[in-house]
Amino acid sequence: MGDGNYSTYIFLGALIVLMFWMTSRTKKRQRAAEEFRDNLAVGQEVMTGSGLFGTIVAVDGERVTLRSGTGADASTSEWLRQAVAKVVEPVQEVQGEPDADDAGDTAAGDTDGSTDKDMRGTAASDE
CATH class of the missing domain: 2.30.30 (SH3 type barrels.)
Structure with missing residues (x-):
């Protein structure tokens, strides 16, 4: 018995454990889906x-x-x-007028009225 045999057995054992684990997860999902359909x-x-x-x-x-x-x-x-x-x-559905905060198109923290294009132009000219 060489060292190669032990690693083969370990690999096969890990593969079998992985197969059982995946099968149990699939069965659990199937049971949950069946219970969901039964409770409609x-x-x-x-x-x-x-x-x-x-x-x-x-x-x-x-x-x-x-x-x-x-x-x-x-x-x-x-x-x-x-x-x-x-x-x-x-x-x-919510009835009523939109809030005053929702009326503007400015993002939070963007109060100077500049657009993304303005910001890109400024950043490019600073370099």
Whole structure:
């Protein structure tokens, strides 16, 4: 038995440990995704894997019915549970006028009114 055999065994052992670790992480992700799909409920705002946003209006076995759009533009479509990628928080529209701080285009700390072009010209002329 030479030193080469020990390093081969160590390498194979590390490879086997790595394979088991990767397999366990994959199984954990699959369980989490399955639990997520099992907990889908009517009224949730979701996004599908292809990027469609909608509200769940019915859950029937492996099918989920989504309503997308509002008012006269609203439509429904059926999707597999597996197509739902994530639950999204509904966007809350804020009524009112923008703050006075948001009205200007100046960045924080940039109060002299100079533009980036002015700054580049100044830096180039200083050299």
